[in-house]
Amino acid sequence: MCDTERLSNNASTAPVPDGRAAVSSHAEDLMATPVPTLAGTEYTSHEVFERERRHLFHGGWFLALRADTLARGNRRVIDVAGESILVARDLDGTLHAHANVCRHRGARLCEHDSDSTQGSLMCPYHAWTYALDGRLIATPHLDAEEVDKEALSLWSIAVAEWHGFVFVSLAADPVPFDEWMQRHGQELLALERYDLGNLRVAVTTRAEVRANWKVIVENYQECLHCPRVHPELVEVVPTYRGGIVQDPARPDGGVTLRGGGNSFSRTGWSSLPLLPGIGDEDASSYYGCTMFPNAFVDVTGTSVVVTTMYPQGPDHTTVVAEYLFAPDTIAADGFDPSEVVDFSELVAAQDFGVCERVQRGVSSTRFTHGVLTPKDDWVISFVDHYRATMARDRP
Numbered sequence: 205m206c207d208t209e210r211l212s213n214n215a216s217t218a219p220v221p222d223g224r225a226a227v228s229s230h231a232e233d234l235m236a237t238p239v240p241t242l243a244g245t246e247y248t249s250h251e252v253f254e255r256e257r258r259h260l261f262h263g264g265w266f267l268a269l270r271a272d273t274l275a276r277g278n279r280r281v282i283d284v285a286g287e288s289i290l291v292a293r294d295l296d297g298t299l300h301a302h303a304n305v306c307r308h309r310g311a312r313l314c315e316h317d318s319d320s321t322q323g324s325l326m327c328p329y330h331a332w333t334y335a336l337d338g339r340l341i342a343t344p345h346l347d348a349e350e351v352d353k354e355a356l357s358l359w360s361i362a363v364a365e366w367h368g369f370v371f372v373s374l375a376a377d378p379v380p381f382d383e384w385m386q387r388h389g390q391e392l393l394a395l396e397r398y399d400l401g402n403l404r405v406a407v408t409t410r411a412e413v414r415a416n417w418k419v420i421v422e423n424y425q426e427c428l429h430c431p432r433v434h435p436e437l438v439e440v441v442p443t444y445r446g447g448i449v450q451d452p453a454r455p456d457g458g459v460t461l462r463g464g465g466n467s468f469s470r471t472g473w474s475s476l477p478l479l480p481g482i483g484d485e486d487a488s489s490y491y492g493c494t495m496f497p498n499a500f501v502d503v504t505g506t507s508v509v510v511t512t513m514y515p516q517g518p519d520h521t522t523v524v525a526e527y528l529f530a531p532d533t534i535a536a537d538g539f540d541p542s543e544v545v546d547f548s549e550l551v552a553a554q555d556f557g558v559c560e561r562v563q564r565g566v567s568s569t570r571f572t573h574g575v576l577t578p579k580d581d582w583v584i585s586f587v588d589h590y591r592a593t594m595a596r597d598r599p
């Protein structure tokens with residue numbers, strides 16, 4: 205749950221290919237020095253959230269959606285921390301992203317996702333119509349000389365696709381996507397062997413969480429809460445009983461499911477087939493990744509869960525979970541992912557409950573900051589990475 209750069213910031217070690225391998229030495233370093241959490245205001249302040257919008261959500265790359273949820277000729281409406289954008293796939297399959305605003309008088313073009321595959325976008329106000337690549341193609345009741353269509357394409361936004369993940373950047377001059385991934389997505393890069401681009405979304409859930417997005421990330425980064433908050437989960441992942449997120453015997457960062465199980469489910473098993481092409485160890489392992497700033501990816505032998513955060517404000521985050529399986533698995537007669545989905549949703553609801561409790565707590569005027577223990581060192585890595593990114597990445 206931390207990338208090489210965060211380790212090098214934090215543990216005074218050379219970057220290592222697998223971040224979790226450096227945990228124990230780092231933990232020892234921390235014993236003598238209490239480490240403060242972020243300050244209370246960093247979870248509650250609108251001014252801090254505005255800076256995060258500029259530096260992180262609008263200044264870098266933001267996971268918008270999974271590519272397979274966008275059919276040819278269609279578009280989706282994505283909220284990037286208060287900025288509404290359209291991600292469209294034109295009829296030849298090319299992805300585009302645009303500001304969700306009409307070039308005529310500024311009406312919002314689309315309020316919701318659509319199932320239509322008509323291949324164009326019509327503004328509901330005066331019916332100006334745009335191709336999915338953003339070109340203005342029709343202006344009813346106006347003659348050609350009355351409006352210069354070529355000069356009035358939708359405002360374009362940078363878009364990048366990586367293994368089925370679609371990212372957007374609102375920056376005027378975005379950092380190259382590959383550079384961003386190297387800096388912020390090392391954990392996901394380490395899982396390219398799973399061929400994530402060939403998996404498909406079968407189930408999507410959505411939660412409105414009354415907590416700051418960083419509270420949700422920090423909760424994901426530690427397991428001291430697991431024995432108390434997730435009694436079902438620690439049955440499936442024995443490592444978590446000790447309040448740690450990494451198995452010291454697994455330098456690859458994975459944890460082994462109880463009894464060699466293949467899934468996050470009540471029993472650790474499901475009847476679903478394994479993901480295509482994975483090895484024996486991966487079949488019985490769980491890997492958790494962060495994609496800074498707004499996503500987690502959870503991988504087990506039979507499924508992948510992509511959790512994307514859409515920050516709405518300092519105390520409100522929309523969290524969308526997408527459950528991915530192999531296309532053949534989804535297409536098979538009797539496909540039923542419920543045992544996997546239900547279990548993950550149970551764990552997520554438990555997490556969101558404590559995150560909202562934290563949000564209420566850190567809103568106290570008495571909360572200057574909390575303290576982080578050695579077993580919180582992935583939280584510390586996140587905080588370091590957050591601070592470094594806020595200081596360095598300029599909009």
Ligand code: FES
Nearest residue numbers: 306308309327330
């Ligand atoms: S504001 Fe969109 S057509 Fe007029």
Ligand SMILES: [Fe+2]
Nearest residue numbers: 423430434555
């Ligand atoms: Fe949790």
